[in-house]
Amino acid sequence: MFLPVDNAQHESDLPKNCTFAPNDWHILAGFWHPVAFVHDIKDVPVPARLLDVDLVIWRTQDGISVARDLCPHRGTRLSAGRIDDGQLICPMHGLHFDGAGHCTKIPSNPDQDARVSPRLRLQSLLVQERYGIVWTCLVQTPTWPLPDWPGIGDDTLKKVFVPSGTWAAAASRHVENFNDVAHFPWVHVNTFGGDENDRVPPYDVHATDHGLTFDLGYEEGFNRFPDDVPGDTRHVVYSYELTFPFSTIIIIRPNDSWYVQYFADTVCPVSAHETRIFQVATDTTGAPDEDFLIKESLMINDEDKHLVENQHPEDLPLGIMDEVHIPADRMSVAYRRALVEKFGLGARLSS
Known part of the structure; x- marks a missing residue:
């Protein structure tokens, strides 16, 4: 029912109910993995799961963003929210997040010019769009490159x-x-x-x-x-x-x-x-x-x-x-x- 007051000291980077051996999960987390086709990411947030980690994918003015599907405010699934002008909006309290994961608006704040805590930031992931696929990596320094596909990488050939x-x-x-x-x-x-x-x-x-x-x-x-x-x-x-x-x-x-x-x-x-x-x-x-x-x-x-x-x-x-x-x-x-x-x-x- 309750988490202990010192829970942050004991948190693991493994997802809850992880189905992988811990060693295998940590190794696989270092690779790029496909999570969606680019053409499927339109005007609504899209849920995905990678290595037992729930993700949200959405389109901004600058491209496609991927983050853990978790609002840092009250742990709500952001994929149940909506997109407005490239901003990902939490369905529970309306917090707005930009493509970099920064909270840009808290609708309930009396002072809309008040400073937003830097802790109100999504756990954003690296993203690449290649071959019409959205790729992401769960760590900040990937251990292996994306595949190099002849033919598929030729922009003159229809995919x-x-x-x-x-x-x-x-x-x-x-x-x-x-x-x-x-x-x-x-x-x-x-x-x-x-x-x-x-x-x-x-x-x-x-x-x-x-x-x-x-x-x-x-x-x-x-x-x-x-x-x-x-x-x-x-x-x-x-x-x-x-x-x-x-x-x-x-x-x-x-x-x-x-x-x-x-x-x-x-x-x-x-x-x-x-x-x-x-x-x-x-x-x-x-x-x-x-x-x-x-x-x-x-x-x-x-x-x-x-x-x-x-x-x-x-x-x-x-x-x-x-x-x-x-x-x-x-x-x-x-x-x-x-x-x-x-x-x-x-x-x-x-x-």
């Missing part, structure tokens, strides 16, 4: 934004599935999967400055590209580029064509076992078929979703001997090892 969805799965499980190639003929039977008897050829995984990459040739079981090349199937080369911890772009090049498709996938770890998906695509036509790409992408996601949501254990095993691996798992093994060796994720801390 297609796949409607965001939420999976009841760990972000790491989604990322590993997105970078897995052996499941194609078994899972994606209605979209692009090839023959079940096709073998996954050996491939090499290479470290980059900020992630991992590999190339793989594959015979797709459909002809889904708008380049007027005849045939019922297509041989393609997939180039995967992963940026730690949870962002991947696939560059898809049919062998017999000028056509190239760029498909980027990044995810927000809402909680340890809830993940929000953000996907952006474009291609070298410069004006991809939006309806087709969205429909196809949602079908592909639906083929994966129920399987990933029901994987056990729910958490990605980072001990290499915890699960059995097959030759096609080279990327998965490299990913798991890197999360441990580069960042210390999954560490069992002594009590």
Whole structure:
């Protein structure tokens, strides 16, 4: 019912009811994470959650701001408020906050010119708008850069934004599935999967400055590209580029064509076992078929979703001997090892 009078001395930076191991939470808090599409932030505050932390996102005259969804006056959820002239207004007492988090107005004050306490300031976060996505970081000095996505970063190419969805799965499980190639003929039977008897050829995984990459040739079981090349199937080369911890772009090049498709996938770890998906695509036509790409992408996601949501254990095993691996798992093994060796994720801390 009551907090102790010395509560501030004992506060933890971990969110209440944190679903992550404390070590993992502190490491992941240092990365940039996607929290919304830019086009979804309009004239009302938007709630979001990242690593079990509730956030509010709103648009100001200078761009988009993100803060913890908490009024410093009485702890009200600011996302339930409104926006007026770029100011975020608390729904309980009407306090106004600008894009930097400063309180600019207390409507109930008798003297509207009175000094506002500097403690009446939001817990604002760093924000970047890139690739049509709002990215934020829970610490003031990020430990890792945003992904560098070829094609998607080309302003001359039209972008297609796949409607965001939420999976009841760990972000790491989604990322590993997105970078897995052996499941194609078994899972994606209605979209692009090839023959079940096709073998996954050996491939090499290479470290980059900020992630991992590999190339793989594959015979797709459909002809889904708008380049007027005849045939019922297509041989393609997939180039995967992963940026730690949870962002991947696939560059898809049919062998017999000028056509190239760029498909980027990044995810927000809402909680340890809830993940929000953000996907952006474009291609070298410069004006991809939006309806087709969205429909196809949602079908592909639906083929994966129920399987990933029901994987056990729910958490990605980072001990290499915890699960059995097959030759096609080279990327998965490299990913798991890197999360441990580069960042210390999954560490069992002594009590």
